[in-house]
Amino acid sequence: MSLFCRVRWLRFPKRAYVRHLICKLETHAPLALLPDRFPETITAWLQQHPFIKIVSRDGFTGFKQGITDSNPSIKQVYDRWHFITNAKNSWIKPYPLSFQLPLLGLQEKE
Incomplete structure (x- = not known):
């Protein structure tokens, strides 16, 4: 599995919902599609995948909090x-x- 991943939000056209995609940073292959934007969701997913060492993300503070809560040693990179x-x-x-x-x-x- 990949050591690097990226957290991105996806807004589906003509829909009232947003999903968050976690993908491999090297190949952009999807790893997961999270149902919401809550830090607890990201924390739970990262705790199930302890091999992830670097996460690329945008400036949303919920992503920062969720990543830090799951494992403070994960390096966070602003995309x-x-x-x-x-x-x-x-x-x-x-x-x-x-x-x-x-x-x-x-x-x-x-």
């Missing part, structure tokens, strides 16, 4: 997509458009 998106948003939002455009090599239309 690349959320890191880049949050870094970009925190850099762009405080600055007005007139300041951003020259940095991007663009000019403001009059």
